[in-house]
Amino acid sequence: MKIERIGIPLKDWDIKINYGIKTGFNDAFIIDGAKRRELIDQDPKSEEIIRPILRGRDIKKYGYNFADLWLINSHNGIKEKGISPIIIEDYPAVKKHLEQYYTQLEKRTDKGCTPYNLRNCAYMEDFFIPKIIYPNMTKFLPFVYDNMSFLTNQKCFIITGNNIEYLTAFLNSSLFKYCYRDNFPELQGGTRELSKIFFDKVSVLKISKTINNQFKELILKINKLKQDDCSTKDLELNIDNLIFSLYGLTNNEKREIGFIEIH
Known part of the structure; x- marks a missing residue:
């Protein structure tokens, strides 16, 4: 296929694809905004x-619906980088909250150095740099560029590395959906499984930093419009046309692909 021939498999890109955070007991570690305010009021x-x-269900094409959910990030540190685990005694209000779930926390097979700590996560720092977030199972193939340091649960993957702004645009593009949608196994109800092993085989044209910055400008504009609940279709069409041009598609090929929206 022409698209595959001129691209490079994502497994050979300078990127990393990782799962979101697995808590082992979400009821304890994931709280709503009211509980967050209560804990901060008790101890700033x-x-x-x-x-x-x-969460996976929160991710939309170029956007997200924030459900006012928050993670108690009592991480287990990163020994190789000299980052120490969170000492829960330093956060008495949070400790008191977690103590009501102590029996369940202590039974976890994926706990950290204490029942109050999350399991080891060697890439914890990657959540705090610009990244792509996408759900592990979805009908819609949505990808969002995040520069707001959101954490994600295990129903998401994150992509970090070089030129991820362009990669966000490509993964949301009509070209990607047209060429690669069927690369991902279809499950019950038309849901697709977007596991890393399938992404590794996706071939994407490499671009320069200058071109990546052009896409970054467009992505940030879309992010702002999404936050303001405004239409982004014109910008998405612009991105499609830019990608068509990068791949040297003919007018007939462009017409065959069209503008693909999955609802």
Whole structure:
């Protein structure tokens, strides 16, 4: 296929694809906004380890629906980088909240150095740099560029590395859906499984930093419009046309692909 021939498999890109955070017991570690405010009121230091979280169902094409859910990020540190685990005694309000679930936390097979800590996550820092977030199972193949340091649950993957703004655009493009939708196994109800093993085989044209910055400008505009609940179709069409041009598609090929929206 022409698209595959001129691209490079994502497994050979300078990127990493990783799961979201697995808590082992979401009822304890994922809280709503009201509980977050309560814990911060009790001890302002609590805010240091309470971070906004997105779930797979929250991810939309170029956007997200934030459900006012927050993760208690009592991480287990990264020994190789000299990052120490969170000491829960430093956060008494959070500790008191978690203590009501102690029996369940202690039974987890994926806990950290104490029942209050999350399991080891060697790529924890990657959540705090620009990244792509997408759901592990979806009908719609949505991808969002995140520069707001959201954490995600295990129903998402994150992509970090070079030229991810362009990659966000490509993965949301009509060209990607036309060429690669059927690369991902179809499950019950038309849902697709977007596991890393299938992404590794997706071939994408490599571009320069200058071109990536052009896409970054467009992506940030779309992000802003999405936050303001405004239409982004014109910008999405612009991105499709830019990608068509990069791939050197003929007018007939462009017409055959068209503008693909999956609802």
